[in-house]
Every structure is written in structure tokens, then in C-alpha cells.
Amino acid sequence: MSSPPGLPDSRPEAPRSRSRMIVGIVIVAAVLAIAVVVSFALTRTSDSARPAPTSTASATPTASAAATPTPSASSTSPPASSATIDVNGDGFTLSGSAGETFSHTWAAPAAPAIAALTEAFGAAPTISEDLNDGNFHRGNFTVYSWPDFTFYDYLDTEGGKDRSEVDTPTYVSFSASSIGDIEITNEFGLRIGQTLDEVRQLAPDSGGDTVPPIFWFVRGRSTFYEDGVRSYGVQVDTDGEHVTSITYKFIATGL
Structure with missing residues (x-):
């Protein structure tokens, strides 16, 4: 039944109109969902594109610094010079080794020489004692x-000179030409371990x-009671093949 002429139609909407409304709502909801997904995806891309934390970047210089070689003590320290x-x-x-010197003459008191040698050898x-056992051609000695x-x-004894x-x-x-870092030298170039031929080439007086x-x-330069000064010759002992000891002492001319 229709409404009277001139009045609006008060009948309920047809089912077709309601369907169109529902479809529209669904479309709007779908558009909103797509917008949310796209926005989230853009946000994730932006996060992944950001640079790594600064702590990771700082690790590279640290590793590089650690790889730089440090000079060793031996390469920077000068070698110690030896004493003589x-x-x-x-x-x-x-x-x-620091440039200090000590000199001993054969007639001088022994105590300063013993102290200097003790310091040099570090012990x-x-x-x-070396006693003459009644052989008065040689003295008695304290041996260090x-x-x-x-x-x-020289050891003063009762009745002795x-x-x-x-x-x-x-x-x-001495029986070594090098003791620790100390080199023992002499005016003839004699060294422990030299061969007999090498000694002969240095022109000994005899033997x-x-x-x-x-x-x-x-041996002819050995002096006896000459103004308190003592000068010695040199005796070189061998084992038949090599020099084993060198001794500076008074050597009588008659030997």
C-alpha cells in the first residue's frame, strides 16, 4: 500500500540498500587496514636503514691500535759496555762500564785492589794461603x-823479610780472557786458548x-828494589796445545 500523494514514503529500506551500506563499511575497513600495514612496513624499513650503534664502530680503532707493534726494551736500550x-x-x-778507573801498582797495598776487584766481579x-814450605827463594802469600x-x-811471617x-x-x-762482562787484556795480545804457534808469533823471550x-x-824488565817500584815479566803456561794461564810476576833473569 502506497503513501498518500504529497507525503514521504515511510516504508522500510529495501534489502538492496542495506547491502550496499555494508559493502561500503567493509571497503573502508579494508582501506584502513592496508594503511596500517603500509605504515608499519615503512617504519620497519626506516629502522633497518639507521646506522649501527656507535659502540660497534668504535671497536675498529681499538683493534687497530692493539695491532700496532710496541718497540721492545732490547731494541731501544743501548747494550751495556763491558769493563776491562x-x-x-x-x-x-x-x-x-761507567768510565770509572782504579789502578794498582805491584808494590802498593793490597786492600784497595781487593776491594776494587770484589766490586768488579760482584762477589x-x-x-x-800459598806457603813456601821452607823454600826461601820464594815468599809466602795470601791468595784471593x-x-x-x-x-x-805477600804474607809477612815471623823471621821473614x-x-x-x-x-x-x-x-x-788469570785463566780466562773474559770473565762475565769483564775483558782481561795485556800489552802483548796474549789470550787464553791461543795455540803454541800463535804464542810464538808474539815473540816471547824464551821457552x-x-x-x-x-x-x-x-822477563829482563823485572826489577828488584828499584826505588820501591816493581816491574814484572810474563809467564805463559800451556797444556801442550793451548794457553791455559797468564801470570804477571817477578821473573829472575837466570830462568
Whole structure:
């Protein structure tokens, strides 16, 4: 039944109109959902494109610095210079690695020389006695021994000569040309371990005909009671093939 002419139609909408409304709502909802998804995707892309945290970047310089070599102590520190004991006819001179020197003459008191040698070798000597056992052609001595180096000091005994009257107040003998960082030198170029031929090339005064061979150098310069000064010659002992010890001491001309 229709409404009277001139009045609006009050009948309910047809089902077709309601369907169109529902479809429209669904479309709007779908558009909103797509917008949300696109927005989330853009946000994720932006996050992934951001640079890595600064802590990761700082790790590279640290590793590079660690890889830089550090100079070793041995490459920057100069090698230590060695000390020397230079023995000659009048005594010996000890020169330290820092440039300090000490000189001993054969007639001088022994105590300063023993103290200087103790400091140079870094250890106290072993002390013993070398007695003449009634052989009055040689004196009695207190012996101060370090490895490969021996210092002899005249020992006053009852009935013996005064120190000022003996030909050998002090003397030394050594069986190595290098002791620790100390080089032991002499005016002839003699060294422990040299062969017999090498010793002969240095022109000894005499010797070489005993078994084992013993050589003497400048034994004629040995002085006895000459203004308190003592000058010595050199005795070179061997084992038959090589030099085993070098001794600076008074050598009588008759030998």
C-alpha cells in the first residue's frame, strides 16, 4: 500500500540498500587496514636503514691500535759496555762500564785492589794461603781467588823479610780472557786458548822447550828494589796445545 500523494514514503529500506551500506563499511575497513600495514612496513624499513650503534664502530680503532707493534726494551736500550782489566809490567788498571778507573801498582797495598776487584766481579774472593814450605827463594802469600782470576798478596811471617824488601809484593794470574762482562787484556795480545804457534808469533823471550811448554815475555824488565817500584815479566803456561794461564810476576833473569 502506497503513501498518500504529497507525503514521504515511510516504508522500510529495501534489502538492496542495506547491502550496499555494508559493502561500503567493509571497503573502508579494508582501506584502513592496508594503511596500517603500509605504515608499519615503512617504519620497519626506516629502522633497518639507521646506522649501527656507535659502540660497534668504535671497536675498529681499538683493534687497530692493539695491532700496532710496541718497540721492545732490547731494541731501544743501548747494550751495556763491558769493563776491562788491563794488566801490564807495572800493575793493572780496572776500567768500569761507567768510565770509572782504579789502578794498582805491584808494590802498593793490597786492600784497595781487593776491594776494587770484589766490586768488579760482584762477589767476595775465596781466601787461602800459598806457603813456601821452607823454600826461601820464594815468599809466602795470601791468595784471593775469583773464578779464573787470582790476586796474590805477600804474607809477612815471623823471621821473614819486610814487605818493602821482597821482589814480589803482589802479583796476579788469570785463566780466562773474559770473565762475565769483564775483558782481561795485556800489552802483548796474549789470550787464553791461543795455540803454541800463535804464542810464538808474539815473540816471547824464551821457552817452549819444556813439557808442557812454558813461555816467558820480557822477563829482563823485572826489577828488584828499584826505588820501591816493581816491574814484572810474563809467564805463559800451556797444556801442550793451548794457553791455559797468564801470570804477571817477578821473573829472575837466570830462568
